Amino acid sequence: MSKTILKYLLQDLTADEHQSYIDYIEGDQHSTDWINKANKRRDSILLLDMRCHCSEFISIRETGICKCSNGHDCYDIIIPIINTLSV
Secondary structure, three states: OHHHHHHHHHOOOOHHHHHHHHHHHOOOOOOOOOHHHHHHHHHHHHOOOOEOOOOOEEEEOOOOOEEEOOOOEOHHHHHHHHHHOOO
């Protein structure tokens, strides 16, 4: 399910930005060319103040993992939202 989130976050990246993302995930914290575009998409979700069933805010990681602070997976909440957002 995190792949669905990741696909949404990274869909606008150029080939160079996508490589920058891979470099970042592999440990190069200075490879940040991808962040602006991915954050715009992520922010569009986070601005909705999405909360888990336990009422905690949902965090969306750069790897596509969605969890609340209690450790619950929140894909069942986030994926339907992504499906309604304009591409």
